[in-house]
Amino acid sequence: MPIPPDAFFLDPAAGLPLQVQLRRQIIAAVTAGRFRAGEKLPSTRALARHLGVARVTVAQAFAELVSTDYLASRDRSGHYISDSIERRLEAGPPAPDTPRFDWDSQLEGRFARAQRRDRERDWRGFAYPFVYGQADPALVDHAAWRDCAMRALGRREFDSLTGDLYDADDPELVDHIARHILPRRGISAGRDEIVLTMGAQNALWLVAQVLLRPGTSCAIEDPSYPGQREILRASRARILPVPVDARGLPPDAIPPGVAAVFTTASHQCPTNSTMPLPRRKELLARAQDQGFAVVEDDYEFEMSFAGAPSPALKAIDRAGAVIYIGSFSKSVFPGVRLGYLVADPRFIAEARALRGMMLRHPPGHMQRTLAHFLSLGHYDAQANRMRNAYARRRAVMLAAIAHHGLTLASPQASGGSSLWLATPDGVDSAELAARLRPRGVLIEPGAAFYADPVQGRGFFRLAYSSITAERIPQGIAWIAQALGEIAAAGPHLPLIRP
Incomplete structure (x- = not known):
């Protein structure tokens, strides 16, 4: 995507040469990630016209950045952000020229503290996502x-x-x-x-x-x-x-x-x-x-x-x-x-x-x-389609749970798109979730659902809205295997059961 001319500006009252300002502005944008490798800059003529400066000012700034490998010049094509720039960037942004505003003194942080942090944004990258609240696009x-x-x-x-x-x-x-x-x-x-x-x-x-x-x-x-x-x-x-x-x-x-x-x-x-x-x-x-x-x-x-x-x-x-x-x-x-x-x-x-x-x-x-x-009528048709698909997935999941001897915490419940399970005594569902992630299995540990998170350690939720029926049995098998490995590792502290 080409970088538009209006992404640049110069301040004649800044006390710095215009060429230096332009050069620093490009470096800062690259360092901050606003300009990325391979993006094309405006032509020297177009940028000079936009900034109201001589074309040679822009050309000299570009030439200096080419010599330091921030830019690459391509014949008859123009100037681009260098493809090697990502390897050259420092770990962090450059030190600011002025002290940063003290936001810590202005903000209480109560909204950020209250926010849930146990959800996986990249759930689609997991082979067995038993994740609640997400939809199967196929439905x-x-x-x-x-x-x-x-x-x-x-x-x-x-x-x-x-x-x-x-x-x-x-x-x-x-x-x-x-x-x-x-x-x-x-x-x-x-x-x-x-x-x-x-x-x-x-x-x-x-x-x-x-x-x-x-x-x-x-x-x-x-x-x-x-x-x-x-x-x-x-x-x-x-x-x-x-x-x-x-x-x-x-x-x-x-x-x-x-x-x-x-x-x-x-x-x-x-x-x-x-x-x-x-x-x-x-x-x-x-x-x-x-x-x-x-x-x-x-x-x-x-x-x-x-x-x-x-x-x-x-x-x-x-x-x-x-x-x-x-x-x-x-x-x-x-x-x-x-x-x-x-x-x-x-x-x-x-x-x-x-x-x-x-x-x-x-x-x-x-x-x-x-x-x-x-x-x-599309809503009713889709709801029926989802209900049928979820009923099938639920049946497959219940069969797999019974086959592997897992424990339903609410065996009488019907409907919805998830099941609530209990771990064997002493097994923390957070530990189970951590052991399953490398195998491509996502579950929801129970701690987040309780006022006292300790009470939820013996429970976890498995949803079937975001996983196909064909993948459910293997996902449940991985869960059962992980529970067996945790049990074999040694004794665990008794968990609170409400």
Whole structure:
């Protein structure tokens, strides 16, 4: 890619010769990685015209950099960043000419401290990626999505996409969510009860900002979704973990004085347990009596393999205490980054105002593309395809787990795209994960899911959304072999089992 002339500038008041300034500017850009080996510089004529200097000034600067091997001159082609420059660069950047601004005194760092650090960005480079939350591109209907994107970008609709919606949402997408998506969960909602978000993570952030203040107490499931804990920690709320059991969150264990309770009632994260109807009713009754809001993250409701999923908490909430979070990240693909909140109109108005301050609204072209994807039937077709593929992968995984004698921590769970497993006594899942990485196997150790990471060392999650059925048996075999090697290495300290 050629380097444009406007990447350069000179300061006549700098007190340095213009040739020296240009030379230093190129060296600094190369050292910082902005200019890379093989990239072509502007011609001396074009750069001199842009900088308003004599052509000889640029030519002399280039000649000096060619002599020091920062640039290479090619006959009848021009000047390029030298191909050997990467081998010549020092380990670090050059010492700054002026003292650096003291950002440490300006920043608290609470957001960076709260951020999860156990996820592998290069998961596609592993042969056996049992990684949750990632999609198998083969299951996504690329042609249908492209067609919907082209419709959204067509001349007839383009005018509406180029405008700022301020705090509004695409009416077609909201209408389809209200009339087709929510009724499947037993939920009836008007337009003033729905606001679109940039996925479930953004929805959780909006909820935390609206409901919680520093020092306010909230109850969360333990174990629970790590991203939720990141958000709540950054809000400076007082987080009260409530241990879950085989039926999810026990309402009678919720401590008094909380402003909100966060739950994944239909598909507990990460154990996959489902809260039964009597417990759901008890939770809502306590919310009414004690005056706390219930935040329901209803992720993966589309991936049920045991008949119709249970009604959402929001569907049986008569008092309006439930704030419902839905997302298209699992049923379409994670990169779509679109979700929604459903709640009392007064809460939605506040959340919409906050969203408007932060990002106005999710990108209009993505909203309209998704609206077409839903209305033309592609969403239902893809959800069915994913459900069938996941059911097959789940069956293959369960068979491999049984064959190798691994232990399911939630054997009664059904649906979703992952399984929650327990290690043999004394085996730390973090040690297991480290032993598996060189063999191309990625698992999720359990520590990140618990308020006290020690409690999660005896558990790990295996997802099957991002790995094909054909690769699952060998991946499970590697896990079993690694567990055997760890066990043979010697005794281990007993781990905490909730």
